[in-house]
Amino acid sequence: MRWAILAAVLLVAVVGPPAIADEPAAPEASPLAAATEALQTNLNIVWTCVAAFLVFFMQAGFAMVETGFTRAKNTVNILMKNLMDFSIGTIAFFCIGFGLMFGESNGLSGTTLFGLKGIVGNDWQFTFLIFQTVFAATAATIVSGAMAERTKFIGYLAYSFVISLVIYPVFGHWVWGGGWLAEMGFCDFAGSTVVHSMGGWLALAGAIVLGPRLGKYGPDGKAKAIPGHNIPLAALGVFILWFGWFGFNPGSTVVGDGSIGRIAVTTNIAAAMGAIAAMVTVWLMTGKPDGSMTLNGALAGLVAVTAPCATITPMGALWIGLVAGVLVVFAVNFIDRVLKVDDPVGAISVHGVCGAWGTLSCGLFNAQSTLGIGEVNGGLFYGGGFGQLITQAIGVGTAFAWAFVLGLILFVTIKKTIGLRVTGDEELKGLDIGEHGMEGYSGFQIFNG
Amino acid sequence: MRWAILAAVLLVAVVGPPAIADEPAAPEASPLAAATEALQTNLNIVWTCVAAFLVFFMQAGFAMVETGFTRAKNTVNILMKNLMDFSIGTIAFFCIGFGLMFGESNGLSGTTLFGLKGIVGNDWQFTFLIFQTVFAATAATIVSGAMAERTKFIGYLAYSFVISLVIYPVFGHWVWGGGWLAEMGFCDFAGSTVVHSMGGWLALAGAIVLGPRLGKYGPDGKAKAIPGHNIPLAALGVFILWFGWFGFNPGSTVVGDGSIGRIAVTTNIAAAMGAIAAMVTVWLMTGKPDGSMTLNGALAGLVAVTAPCATITPMGALWIGLVAGVLVVFAVNFIDRVLKVDDPVGAISVHGVCGAWGTLSCGLFNAQSTLGIGEVNGGLFYGGGFGQLITQAIGVGTAFAWAFVLGLILFVTIKKTIGLRVTGDEELKGLDIGEHGMEGYSGFQIFNG
């Protein structure tokens, strides 16, 4: 969508400012037009950088959510995983991933821009790299939650290197780098599929290959709840994620103009409605408004609105968030009790399932003409027919196949080589001592349940 | 004040950009002027959005402050209240509140813009809505602290719906929507009264109707301190609030120009001085520099400077913060020991009392002429006479009457219908188990004092 504008921006960034000084002005490039372009480019850079910083801060949000929703004996480990997948991902994406995703295409992937080769001065590509780096890291870090409390540290490091190096960038190229899904008209403005489902389906593969935590399923096969140890941290994490999402979605314009306010509105409404819907759903189902599920409801709304946020009305966002909030409750229960896949923080449901829902919702709620930002409404509910919906389904299916299959191959390979799971003894004692030789809460009296 | 500029901005936002392409340029709207306006509008949107995101993040700050200053057994509950008042408030304010506050006026309230009806494209109103939504949510969430540890969850949800739907927006219309207080020249730049006192006086009504926590007052009527369980979280919350306030006050320009630096300076100085003054006051009174009171001192300074931040000198901010820091210590003690109203986090003192002080301080310290931003100094201490001070007092009194009386009616109604307070048994056991069926710190050994 808006990435088309990027091309123009890039052009401006490269051609624009020198135009004032170096070149004889082309007839249409008046001094006013040149100055306007240069200033707007600077504004776009400021905006995109600020948005990138907010998205970076989501790493703290993920770290707090995952820490809070797991047990005290595994806190150092989960924090280290969050820190290191970002760190390793930064280097892998800078050296290789960014080029695969946004370099000149050979049809399958990009082939230039590795290590930002050839980019100098104050080129826009620097700004674009930092923005895309924090996106790549978001996809990577989602997985740590689903694999929490039992994954070997070195195995996780290997995974996080490969996703940022190649799995995420190649799929991203197809959608945002001008690849075949982009050409089909697949709509994923800020990454319900490219980022969130990608992370969610990899998480599913990882959790399956790992197997459940010890004691998660009784001898009768019944799922047992293993409560998180620090709900204030988890709630803080959700607030941080919500805050960061204002960089994630509006920032995906990479242009500082009036659309960012509209996208902030749809993003916020979907999140709010996701929280309300999940709370009501779990309240009706269990008789109590469960805190963990409500927090996940807000995230579900955010994940879902990420694809359609730029092309829907605020009322559309309300419905998309509402469905996401209901869906996440059922998905968590389904994965936990029916599939018997142990996902300690609900990452597969929030990011995988609600990412898919949000991507499909473009085909239902896209309302470009109603909003006055396009010729026709793409969404079925707005008279757009089934075309967009079918394209969305193809993209969603492709993402699942790509991430889940590669994920299975990757995690099985890690399992067979350096190892994916800690010993049962270490798992019982906690990964903090076993993997890192330290405790999360030295001095506190804690039950090691 | 600066909201006058908003009208101009709105005009630009609507008329500006199309002017380049669609309309024959009016004589005065030269291409240069049009381009300048369009760029400044985009800059204003970027700035206002970023400020809105910072103000959103204050929700995390309130959640952490209130969690940290209360007991461990009620953490999930207070977190859920903070999350849900924002979520419910978002929807209520989008559907109804924003229109009541900023729609075309019928004298009492606005009558248009419900659900952003008629707003399309990249209209400035989207940006303005997200900014105003997070303001409305701030007013709503203040109340949860004063009513902590004993309020029924569903009663709280009902309250938060009504404040965002009608109580806050209608008063806000009088000041910021062009209503009668605006016409009188009432000065409340960023909301010491509109947001903070509104929340503070509703909190007072709520705390009175609820009654104190069990064990708060002994058989002899003497107040007993009930210490908060997590001061690091409370301190983190104060830092987050201070950070967010840089969106709250400077962002209220909704214009990206040099005034935002000046407002950031006055805001920061008042906060710093509030912390210092409260620390010194409590040190002199008790012999120790109490941490909770000092943290509240910083907030007191921030609340107080919110009304005058755009019209005072940095030196004025220093005095306003100093008074706020002293005042909050005495107000907390007065409300706790003399009025015997149980406010676990000091919200009434910080937001109600210091909000009133800050609003009055415009009548003492306004120095528009000294600052070179206006014709005359409004403040008594700067030769402005009593006029502004009297207007300020009228606004402060009106806010108290509106919020306190409606608050009493609202909370008594809730009490008589769905219920406002949990049972004594549940209160002793903690609201986390009783209301939400979960614990905040599973695995930790905690005294349930």
Added chain:
Amino acid sequence: MRWAILAAVLLVAVVGPPAIADEPAAPEASPLAAATEALQTNLNIVWTCVAAFLVFFMQAGFAMVETGFTRAKNTVNILMKNLMDFSIGTIAFFCIGFGLMFGESNGLSGTTLFGLKGIVGNDWQFTFLIFQTVFAATAATIVSGAMAERTKFIGYLAYSFVISLVIYPVFGHWVWGGGWLAEMGFCDFAGSTVVHSMGGWLALAGAIVLGPRLGKYGPDGKAKAIPGHNIPLAALGVFILWFGWFGFNPGSTVVGDGSIGRIAVTTNIAAAMGAIAAMVTVWLMTGKPDGSMTLNGALAGLVAVTAPCATITPMGALWIGLVAGVLVVFAVNFIDRVLKVDDPVGAISVHGVCGAWGTLSCGLFNAQSTLGIGEVNGGLFYGGGFGQLITQAIGVGTAFAWAFVLGLILFVTIKKTIGLRVTGDEELKGLDIGEHGMEGYSGFQIFNG
């Protein structure tokens, strides 16, 4: 470096906007040029303010890191120190420090701008003050970590007043205020030396004068590890600091243009590489990837890249971060075990040692010509010879001498007058009770190790 641009910006800020209305346009100041300058100035203000807010938020990061890495019984105390050094620093820097640093020079220090005297309207100096205030506060707050768990509260307040009043500003004047180090061509873009080493060497002086915590060194003189009590908070603090550093480094342009994206990239890569390098180093040395050391590795990379961030390639940043990550592990062990200086959080190593390394690295990695932003490469590894390196060494040495000697004088003076260290009894019991009469975690069962 970039501070040269500041002069131009200041000129624009003061002369620019009035130029449109008040003055007959000079021949070269066409209406287009004037409008462009005015808009760019507004953009610079928005950018610099947002960056300042991010740097402010680093206070929360420092507070969380220092709290998390120390013991539960001293949390209120360390939080109060972080809050109060910012508050006192704000007032001292506003009244005196800013003028000493950026006022008109008498050779040694600035002599004007005290209390922003003479600055009115929407002058750029307001924006510059808030940005510089949060920088000054960063230098001040570094010290609290190294002096944690044993310093008398009032002694710490005295220290924090003096550093913000005079120690930091005078040295800062030499580098950023146009003083003699600036004239020599000393390169410290965002403050590896001016801010971080300044804080680090003061911390060293403070830790020496204080002496180690009770029980830190056994009768045999062997260092004993005293583990931090809350690693999630410490990790959150590191994420917050990393986030804030995106204001610290890119914001030091004080100009919103394409360079900020490039600086964000170098900053991020160095941080990531610092974390990786520290993790690998400690893993090789001890057999486990220690969490605390890895977190400090990220900070080490950030501190190191602060000086060169604007003048190096991304690949240069990678090497600078790598060295910093290795260096910090050895520095921590050296200071702890060889020097036997007790620095509970590693502040001296992170800020002092890695700040020195980063400043020197300008002389090795500066690549202005390669980047297309200057005539010649300053760095030895890029063909720049030893000139820059020698200048850097002079600056690093001067900073050490200035901060360490003044620090010794200051802390000894405090020790001999109001007292620097709490009693042994209070230290054992914890400073929270002794100094502040309250607990950090009321209700939790905590070993008082």
